[in-house]
Amino acid sequence: MSHKIAILGASGYTGAELVRLIATHPDLQIAALSADRKAGEEMASVFPHLRHLDLPRLVTIDEIDFSGIDLVFCALPHATSQAVIATLPRTVKIVDLSADFRLRDPEAYKKWYGKAHEQPELQAEAVYGLTEFYRGEIRKARLVAGTGCNAATGQFALRPLIAAGVIDLDEIVIDLKAGVSGAGRSLKENLLHAELAEGWHAYAAGSTHRHLGEFDQEFSALAGRPVEVQFTPHLLPANRGILATVYVHGEPEEIDATLRKAYENEPFCVVLPMGDLPSTRHVRGSNFVHLSVVPDRRAGRCTVFAALDNLTKGSSGQALQNANLMLGLDETMGLMAAPLFP
Amino acid sequence: MSHKIAILGASGYTGAELVRLIATHPDLQIAALSADRKAGEEMASVFPHLRHLDLPRLVTIDEIDFSGIDLVFCALPHATSQAVIATLPRTVKIVDLSADFRLRDPEAYKKWYGKAHEQPELQAEAVYGLTEFYRGEIRKARLVAGTGCNAATGQFALRPLIAAGVIDLDEIVIDLKAGVSGAGRSLKENLLHAELAEGWHAYAAGSTHRHLGEFDQEFSALAGRPVEVQFTPHLLPANRGILATVYVHGEPEEIDATLRKAYENEPFCVVLPMGDLPSTRHVRGSNFVHLSVVPDRRAGRCTVFAALDNLTKGSSGQALQNANLMLGLDETMGLMAAPLFP
């Protein structure tokens, strides 16, 4: 039986990635695609790589009849998502890919996003969408908040270690390297090819990046005490991929064993042999995360690596994984395609 | 029912691409993978992006028991393929991805490849593997010769036009732009990242590229007279993709109509609206070909574009498409995944 879904904000990269993934999903049917500024256009003109698919024309959200929709993927910009979701009928399940419902504490939301949350009841209802760690709640949820792509990468490396108490909580450094597609399809000078190619730099340095709100929330909850990591993202001249290099104090063997145990039954989380080094190119376009632990020359220290594709496992793949759970389907449906290399 | 397949030469890019595609094919099962120099290794160490798959260990060809194999993909280097194929039992179907069986005329083989063919009987048996144009023969074939990736691209643009007699056969220019993966995983200085990135150049200029053997053979057969195109391939700083820009003399409307009619029922060939311009990024990682016709300002001239992914539609995707036909399966099985963009 086919479930009808709608994608709001289908003219952005996460929207297109959802369509790409769902195209081979046997039990989902795309019933509606919205894109306010491009309403009326064919998806093929906005994303020619999807031209071979039989897709509905782009419409405004107002034009969608949600009565026949089982689940909505909301891929709207941050801060606009909450108002739209508040208007959707409560019979519809929702996976939100924006930042609007990631932070449970309204004060934290205000701190990181600069204004008060407008839908605190919805925020209270939302389940944090890092599938591997919230699976039970996601299955029962009506509203799931997709995580930040950087936030997801860092958590895959650190959650099991913090939960198991095997690392020093005060000495965690996350150095993250990301491709440009995570910044979306917006017209900003620093996203131009001529500006970005052949160079790289940090951004939001000094632990000022908004995804720290997620790290703080999740790591502190796991530890039962406040945890503040040091976090620097970098923008690389490439389209897809995130690599987190995480520096921790702890025993490498114990850390490796902890990660290995945490992910032993996870279909998408692959812990490489100790000392191996994950590469973003080996997860490109897929829903897999590659992780590994490397001991440092100094005893009691090591580096943990996590690599994923920001548009797939970091957002739209994760969203589909959550949707599968919410609809009672096999969690891996539509998500087992191998990475594209070279 | 599952068909058992073997891939010979699985440590190259076309071998890996076959594994990637077959991973989501419901009716094929990979029973053996060979790689002479890397025999004994796990595929995961040679291609970490395939790590999540349950694959047989790499072996030498000699170690494979072909009695249980239904079909072999032979992704060996040019000139070594013919000797290996001669040793395979005649009960096994074969899709060869090398250049060894593309040219029907032994003299032409000698001219373009510099030595006599060693298996002329096999060469006589082989069917040229451009699926859309040899479908009937491929269904019945035991041995199918995959086309050159450049040769495929040019033929998608030109075959219907030559067959229909709508262009001047003496004034055909094919200017082709290709990514680097078509050159394979071999250790050559000019394939190094530092040599290739940030620059581009022609190669095999002066119509000396070996794929001209295929153009000559196919176009002359279609035209019923010798046809010699002018052909210049260029190497671009990117991994996947081929764009052919084909300059012809003829009436644009007639040419557009001819292409459109030729491909109207083809699942993988998409003729864009007249004047649209295909991009390699919109077919990346997929089995689709995008084509279009653009009239020139001068009457009686136009440009025909064709874009495809050299590793998919240009080789391994084409090979799987042919295998599907040879095994009596739906031609599109395992091949309908959408392109990866961005």
Added chain:
Amino acid sequence: MSHKIAILGASGYTGAELVRLIATHPDLQIAALSADRKAGEEMASVFPHLRHLDLPRLVTIDEIDFSGIDLVFCALPHATSQAVIATLPRTVKIVDLSADFRLRDPEAYKKWYGKAHEQPELQAEAVYGLTEFYRGEIRKARLVAGTGCNAATGQFALRPLIAAGVIDLDEIVIDLKAGVSGAGRSLKENLLHAELAEGWHAYAAGSTHRHLGEFDQEFSALAGRPVEVQFTPHLLPANRGILATVYVHGEPEEIDATLRKAYENEPFCVVLPMGDLPSTRHVRGSNFVHLSVVPDRRAGRCTVFAALDNLTKGSSGQALQNANLMLGLDETMGLMAAPLFP
């Protein structure tokens, strides 16, 4: 003795490239830099790679006192340049990098740029700035019109051949591959890294690109009869460089000899040995043009290649070369730096 210069439109790529080149020029001094929208900013904040230079703050054009200026580089957008230049004192020499004064015939300007020229007297005064071919006039000129970067590349390959009458004027195809910096620093979706990287496509196909106005004007003047080439530019995933692949009918040896003779005393034009293939990476960041001729397998046909850096020889380097001549300096001053490879 130092000449004082001003650069109008210094916040674009050609403006920055002028500053980069002039930084090592012993006889030019940058007295003023304008950038209307960024007036008041330091050049170091607009272009951090120029941070080590002692440069004047960006101002509006109105703020510049032109009485002390010897020469102005006008790097303003097309169509805005002509109005500004009309206001400059006639004591100031001007090198214009826009398209405003490239076409001598007002009708041709109107045809290619879609509106009437507003300064036809200035247009009549302007000298076409392809240095190697207009050197005498440039030396005496007050206003020199920099050429289009694509137009320059094609002309380096073709001018000597048309002038010498050694090719068929009705069968000229220019297939051109360009990096993205030629499109400038403007905010357009198709110039984003995520849109452009890992793919390539033609644009302005069907011989509709504006630089055809220059080809038509120059080639027809040389031939003494109308010449219309077929021209397709392509946009590549790289920042700098243009490669023109030019298909002509003619005798390769004669064509090679003609090019060689034309450029034998030119400091920036290098004709490679026959059969060699120029690469954009080998002229990157420099004022050199690499050219070569390759015979086709069919008698009477050949391919001519020309490679240059669009921001240097294709615009700002050419502009400085012209300025040197206009100021009575050695033509090569500030322009002999070697290309940057890798």
Added chain:
Amino acid sequence: MSHKIAILGASGYTGAELVRLIATHPDLQIAALSADRKAGEEMASVFPHLRHLDLPRLVTIDEIDFSGIDLVFCALPHATSQAVIATLPRTVKIVDLSADFRLRDPEAYKKWYGKAHEQPELQAEAVYGLTEFYRGEIRKARLVAGTGCNAATGQFALRPLIAAGVIDLDEIVIDLKAGVSGAGRSLKENLLHAELAEGWHAYAAGSTHRHLGEFDQEFSALAGRPVEVQFTPHLLPANRGILATVYVHGEPEEIDATLRKAYENEPFCVVLPMGDLPSTRHVRGSNFVHLSVVPDRRAGRCTVFAALDNLTKGSSGQALQNANLMLGLDETMGLMAAPLFP
């Protein structure tokens, strides 16, 4: 007066970069270029971007008459350099770009390079070539050992801080991102464009990279006690550039002031305003280093950034800077060209 120089190992990237830089140096003349395997070839065929220069033909080292040579740049592979240098007349000054003379302690050399040093007397004589910190000794030296490019980058960020005692010596993390040209022109599978493009990964993780020998030596000497940093280099899909992200414990204002004071009179070291973020693209092809300090949200912690071009400031530019000093020339000669952007 012109000094005669020779470059040994001119067919590698650092050799070519030396030629590029020296091409515009008014007081140096290239008298000999060696390249054992390519002896007899023209430099133009090995590096076509240097084709416009009048250079001596490549020879073997044996063919060079060192009696007329003032200074030799030795750009030979690690471990082969020491034997060659031992044979040079003592009247010749030498700048070695290999790793052979970087480590003063023979035990340290053996530890990091896996075999005993063969020229311990020469090693004792060599001066460590980080110009800004060994200027006095370099002026008087006969043999200067160029630093590792990664080692240089990390030291620019950390030396002043360690010397001033303003950071915790036990909590230093250097996360470094480098382009591929630092790996040289060698034929390795992992350096192929198809392997490297569109992905990134760490290498030599776990603080096993050889440049740690330099960090240990220099930082321990500065601190007067053993200092062991944690260091992870990453390989990025780009040709030139190194960015070091250095995590330290200390007071940001004090750290910023310390860096600023250390570099206030340095022509090539630019400390950006606090909070600014250096980018490799803004030093590309130049001898400049951009540095900055960013306070962390947690008191007493901050991040220090350093960006340089590995082939210029990280090796060949540094080598020329040292040669200038050794020859009594202005230190900046031939090195003031602006970076190439975009």
